[in-house]
Structures are given as structure tokens and as C-alpha cells.
Amino acid sequence: MEDEFRALLRRVRAELVSPAEFTAYERLLELAVDGGPAPGAPAAADRADRLAGILVAGEQPLWAREIAAFTLGVQGDRRAFETLVLLLNYREPVRCATAAHVLGRLRDPRTARAAAALATNPLRTAYALHPVRLLTELRAPESVPALLSTLERLLAAPDHCWPVARACVEGLSALGDDRATRVLLAARSHDRLRSLADEALARVRGG
Template sequence: MNDVLERLRAEAGPSPAYEELLGAGPDGLAAALTSAGHPLWARELAAYRLGLAGDRRAFEPLVLLLNHRDPPRCAAAAEALAVLDDPRTARAAAALATNPLRTAYALQSVRLLTALRAPESAPALRATLARLLSPNDPYWRVALACVEGLGALADPDAREVLTRAQSDPRLAVAATAALRALDT
């Protein structure tokens, strides 16, 4: 949490609005999400704090941040969504992880699906991994997160895709470990 707050403080610069949002209550934070004219750092701070507090008004802004091109924003959103415990989170993360047009931003969605252990998690990870097993796919880190997630979930239906993943040198060790997890 401190890393997120420090990053956002740096983005805000000498703005008194940062301190104001840091001290705001739930209604003040929600207002920052719905009012026009707030910079991205302010919306992220409001959504992050609301999410960590379990306030479901943060759901939509956090999902948008989960799909952001900036990895630290995605990671902060995933952290808050995991705490938020909204039943829509797994479906949203699965939709983001499996969208072939958003693969470059799918790493945190994949990790969130693993952490959630929801019914949507393993099928989304299998589908994403299967799509990323083409030769020279540039998103091998997302594929690796899928492999690790399927191992953590010990999904028996993942055996075929994990066996295929063993042929990629970047995924082989993790895929072998994930396959072992299926047998324990």
C-alpha cells in the first residue's frame, strides 16, 4: 500500500488535493470518482482507498485501472480488487485476461484470477495460455503467469495445455512444476 501511495504522491506533486483525498471519507472518495476534472492519480487514489475499504463503488474504476497500460496502476487495481471481494471481479478479470486485443495488459488480470480462485479462474487461464503458446509470442510473461496460476490452482483440466507449454524454453520449468502440482 505504501508503494502505491508514494507513487501517487509523486504524480500529484505539490498538490493539496492529494492530502485532501488521503484524508477523505468514503463519500468524498466516491465523489472524486464521479466528478469531472479530477486527474488520473486522484481517481486512482480514490478507487484504491475505496477498494481496500470494501466499498463496491470502486469496482468499475478499479476494473478500468486493471486494464491500464501502466503496470503499477494495474497492480494497484488488482490488489484493491482482491480485497474488495465483489462477485463481479472474477468475470471482469477473466474478460480482460482472455481478450486478445488487451494481452499486453493482462498480466495483473491473470495474477488476480489466480488469487481469487473463482470458478472463472482456471478456464480463463487455460484459454489465455493456449492462445499464447504460438511460436515467438511476445507475451511470454503473461503465459508464464498463466502456467504458474494453473499450477497454484492445481487444475486437472490444464494437463494438456501445460504439457504443450513445456516445449517453450521460457515456460518449461514452470510448466513441469505445474504438472507436478496436478499429481499431488
């Protein structure tokens, strides 16, 4: 069991309040955690189908959908995609971070386009940090244009949303694309971005 999944389970368990929730949680773990062959245990394909059913069934708590999506996503099951994108855009940063981790593992071809749409949406800037970081990790054709668009907008905005702006500069530095030169030069005019922008420019220019 990987560390991220353990952290997810600890977080979810801390949210539970009723005996019914604890019972549902334990039953879900029986599907999500592969304990190896055991008498009466469902086969892997059956477990995956049951987990996928949780994603589309009505009245399922968010924590159950999150555990199911995580389990399917790290196994490369693209049925988790829609739920993971929903969580990537969620109001709680910890859920966004978990979703971004799994989407990076899933490698669904739709991921970069979805992350770019979230990162560039001016109405969702407060939730754009993890989509920006995911775009950097993916190194997809959508990555550089989305980071440039987002950073350019933030530089001109009254509220620069510094964490997202810094993530854009760091992402452009990691991607090393010379299309970023103009926007990185503009970023140098802001004290909070200058040193990062200088590092990014050196990398973009091959220095």
C-alpha cells in the same frame, strides 16, 4: 496505513507538479486517511460518500480517482469496482498491480468475470499479467478456463508474451486443476516454460 497505500501515495506525490495539485492532494488525504476522531472531522460514512463522488465527478485527475478507489476498495465499498477494473487494464503496470491488490481485497462477485475478460482479450495481451495473477488469487470458477484459454492462445502466437504465459502456468499450478494437463504438456515444448510446466504437471497429477 498499509505498505501498498504508502507506496501509492509516494508515487502520486512524485507525479504532482503545480501548487494546485499539491493542495488537492492534501485535501484528498484528509478524506482518505483516518486519523481518528477530531473536532470538525467528517464521519466515516461522509468521507466514503465524498470519495465515491470523486470516482464519478468530471475532470478528476487519474491519481485522485486511484487514491479514492484504493481507500474505498480496501474498506469493502463496492462503489470502487468500476474504477479499479479500469485501472487493472491501464497501460502502466504499477497502476495495474495496485488495482489487482485492491480488487483481491474487495471480493466483489463481478471481479473474476471482469479479470477473465481482460486476460482473454487478444487485443490487451500486453496488459494481461495482473488480471492473470488476480484470477489465480481469486480461485473463482472463471479462473481455470480463462488461464487455459489465455495460455493456449499464447503458445500458438508468434509473440508468446512470456511474462503472461509464465503467469498462466504458475496460476494453473497453484490452482491444481487436472483440466490443465493438455495445455501444460504443450507448454513443455517451449524452453522458457518447461521447468514451470513440469512443476505444474506434478501438482495437477498429485505428485
